[in-house]
Amino acid sequence: MNKIDIKSMYLDELQELMVSLKEPKFRAGQIFKWLQSGVSDFDEMTDIPSKLRVTLQEGYYIVTAKVKKRLESSIDDTVKYLYEMYDGELVESVVMKYNHGYSICISTQVGCRMGCSFCASGLQGLKRSLSASEMLAQITTAERDLNIRISNVVLMGMGEPMDNLQNVIRFLRLVSHEKGLNIGLRHISVSTSGVVTGIYRLAEENFPITLSVSLHAPNDKIRDSMMPVNKKWNVATLIKACKDYVKVTGRRISFEYAVVSGVNDSDENAKELAKLLKGMLCHVNIIPVNPVKENSYIKPDRRKIEHFCKLLNDLGINTTIRRTLGQDIAASCGQLRGKALEE
Ligand code: SAH
Ligand code: SF4
Numbered sequence: 001m002n003k004i005d006i007k008s009m010y011l012d013e014l015q016e017l018m019v020s021l022k023e024p025k026f027r028a029g030q031i032f033k034w035l036q037s038g039v040s041d042f043d044e045m046t047d048i049p050s051k052l053r054v055t056l057q058e059g060y061y062i063v064t065a066k067v068k069k070r071l072e073s074s075i076d077d078t079v080k081y082l083y084e085m086y087d088g089e090l091v092e093s094v095v096m097k098y099n100h101g102y103s104i105c106i107s108t109q110v111g112c113r114m115g116c117s118f119c120a121s122g123l124q125g126l127k128r129s130l131s132a133s134e135m136l137a138q139i140t141t142a143e144r145d146l147n148i149r150i151s152n153v154v155l156m157g158m159g160e161p162m163d164n165l166q167n168v169i170r171f172l173r174l175v176s177h178e179k180g181l182n183i184g185l186r187h188i189s190v191s192t193s194g195v196v197t198g199i200y201r202l203a204e205e206n207f208p209i210t211l212s213v214s215l216h217a218p219n220d221k222i223r224d225s226m227m228p229v230n231k232k233w234n235v236a237t238l239i240k241a242c243k244d245y246v247k248v249t250g251r252r253i254s255f256e257y258a259v260v261s262g263v264n265d266s267d268e269n270a271k272e273l274a275k276l277l278k279g280m281l282c283h284v285n286i287i288p289v290n291p292v293k294e295n296s297y298i299k300p301d302r303r304k305i306e307h308f309c310k311l312l313n314d315l316g317i318n319t320t321i322r323r324t325l326g327q328d329i330a331a332s333c334g335q336l337r338g339k340a341l342e343e
Pocket of ligand 1: 118119120155156157158159160161191192193194212213214256258287288289290291292
């Protein structure tokens with residue numbers, strides 16, 4: 001018999017389950033709380049009668065993320081995890097400390113099928129998508145391991161969230177539930193490479209999350225060379241979707257722009273980008289590209305990056321340079337899994 005992933009279940013689904021098992025409905029709330037707090041075994045649910053625990057054990061399983069590797073930065077408080085999932089697949093998360101608390105960057109898939117030329121996550125293609133519970137487990141395991149509470153979540157690890165949107169939406173509802181981890185949607189960012197259908201689907205939900213769009217280029221010629229997704233939804237289509245998203249949700253979009261020396265970092269590129277984004281409720285995040293050994297991209301020098309940033313601000317586009325954390329342990333997501341696979 002195939003067991004069911006109980007940690008991905010909503011509270012009302014657990015309530016229905018209790019009714020069908022002829023158990024009092026309040027048990028659902030107790031079980032939900034245990035699951036969302038990160039227990040890995042039904043026997044840890046001490047206020048649940050043992051008979052019910054056995055019944056659950058027989059038909060359901062609790063998803064966990066086992067710490068396979070933990071790397072701590074010696075220059076800041078960044079911690080990078082390599083987790084092993086139930087089937088042996090490897091997934092990465094990064095915990096970062098900010099003034100206001102802890103933030104975690106989690107993965108939504110094992111690998112990625114989008115094939116961006118600068119990214120380590122896509123190198124081996126997509127293995128599989130993660131369930132909502134596997135996204136939650138990345139958070140609960142880190143919280144338990146470090147004995148901290150995490151207040152911010154970004155879906156910017158391995159994978160394309162819009163290629164696994166059903167599970168991502170389930171995750172967003174679970175993680176923000178007041179009886180669960182209770183992390184407010186305002187403290188969550190979802191990043192996409194520009195899957196336009198997903199942007200419209202997410203707009204329908206009208207979550208108060210931050211949508212990040214990995215733009216990386218001001219025109220189709222450059223974007224085509226970096227991101228195959230641009231062949232399906234080009235820059236104009238993507239920007240139109242972003243404008244529509246802002247119209248529906250009233251929320252500012254965050255554009256990611258990885259600057260690559262000689263590719264997308266000229267004054268002309270900045271001007272073209274400014275023209276593209278003019279008038280939109282948005283913010284641009286400049287990220288110095290992280291060189292991956294499979295490509296020949298080089299990050300521009302600091303002065304050049306600052307100049308690019310200043311130019312955009314002067315042209316009326318709100319722009320900042322992303323702080324790079326954990327430089328010594330990680331570089332970009334996907335690299336740790338890549339290394340482990342090689343070994
Ligand atoms: N698939 C989603 C989310 C995960 S990638 C997306 O592409 O948006 C998270 C972010 O890291 C994206 O903005 C992505 O473009 C960026 N990124 C990936 N590899 C990078 C690298 N080598 N250097 C800098 N940024 C990188
Ligand atoms: Fe996938 Fe994002 Fe990496 Fe592109 S940048 S390959 S979409 S994870």
